[in-house]
Amino acid sequence: MKKFLFPLAVVVVLLCASCRDKAHIMTTYYQVHREYWTPMTYPDDLSLTAYYYAKFEAPDITSWVIDNGVVNCYYYNDGLQEPLPYTTYNLDTASGALYSERLEFDMEPGYVYFILKDNDFATENSIRNIPTVNIRMTVIENY
Numbered sequence: 001m002k003k004f005l006f007p008l009a010v011v012v013v014l015l016c017a018s019c020r021d022k023a024h025i026m027t028t029y030y031q032v033h034r035e036y037w038t039p040m041t042y043p044d045d046l047s048l049t050a051y052y053y054a055k056f057e058a059p060d061i062t063s064w065v066i067d068n069g070v071v072n073c074y075y076y077n078d079g080l081q082e083p084l085p086y087t088t089y090n091l092d093t094a095s096g097a098l099y100s101e102r103l104e105f106d107m108e109p110g111y112v113y114f115i116l117k118d119n120d121f122a123t124e125n126s127i128r129n130i131p132t133v134n135i136r137m138t139v140i141e142n143y
Helices: 002-018 063-068 123-129
Strands: 023-032 038-042 045-058 070-077 080-083 086-091 098-108 110-118 133-142
Touching: 023 045, 023 110, 063 070, 063 133, 070 098, 070 110, 098 133, 110 123, 110 133
Parallel strands: none
Antiparallel strands: 023 133, 038 045, 045 110, 070 080, 070 133, 086 098, 098 110
C-alpha cells in the first residue's frame, strides 16, 4: 500500500505546483487584404511560388507566451468560425481540377504570420481571386 501512496502523492504535488491562479486573455482581429499577401518562392526556382504569407505585428505574442501560454487563431466569415489550420476543398471550373487551400499561422515574438497554400502549388491563381480574410487571434498568458 505504501508503494502506491507515495507515487500518487508525488503526482498530486507536481500537478498542484504547476497550476497557475491567473490567466490573461487577449484577443486581436486581423483583416488580410489581397495586397498584404507576399509570395514565398522556392530557392531553386524563383519562378515558382511555394506559398503566400502575410506578416502582422502581434505585441501580445512574447517569448513567455510561446514557451508557457497558448495562441489560437480562427478564420471567421459570415457566422463561420474555424480554427487554423483551416482547409477548403475547391473545384476549378475552368479546368475541372480539384484542389485544396490551406490557411495556417506561425509566430515569433512580436509577430504572427498567416500562410496560404494550395495543394496544386498554384497559389498565385488563388491570390488573384481571394477575398479579404478575417482572422481572430486569442492569446492566453498564464502567470
